[in-house]
Amino acid sequence: MQQIDNLNVESLKKIFNDHAKLKLWFIHKDLIDVCKDCEYRHMCVDSRLPNQRKDESWYHKEECSYNPYICKWKGEEGYKTLEECGVISNEQGLSIDHDKIASLNEELWAE
Numbered sequence: 001m002q003q004i005d006n007l008n009v010e011s012l013k014k015i016f017n018d019h020a021k022l023k024l025w026f027i028h029k030d031l032i033d034v035c036k037d038c039e040y041r042h043m044c045v046d047s048r049l050p051n052q053r054k055d056e057s058w059y060h061k062e063e064c065s066y067n068p069y070i071c072k073w074k075g076e077e078g079y080k081t082l083e084e085c086g087v088i089s090n091e092q093g094l095s096i097d098h099d100k101i102a103s104l105n106e107e108l109w110a111e
């Protein structure tokens, strides 16, 4: 990755002529599965590159450190992976087991 101090006109032209990279400029968290359900999506700093499915929807191949469906960070008590919560996001699509998530949240957060 090029440092911003080292950018010149030629390197900027190269970036703007790389359509694959330029396309990513317009992809924001509201368009990416899982992230679009996250309360941090408008302030999240995430260096992972999103991937596009054949149907043009977006997803990440790897999970981040936060699970928005149970409001838990990795390492926090009660944390579970997306898969453990019944959320599968991969090249084939997104599926969410809403009943499982509701049950987990009841266990985690009910007083």
Ligand code: SF4
Pocket (backbone or CB within 6 Å): 029, 034, 035, 036, 038, 039, 040, 041, 042, 044, 045, 046, 064, 065, 066, 068
């Ligand atoms: S915290 Fe994780 S799930 Fe939430 S928007 Fe950022 S990368 Fe996506």
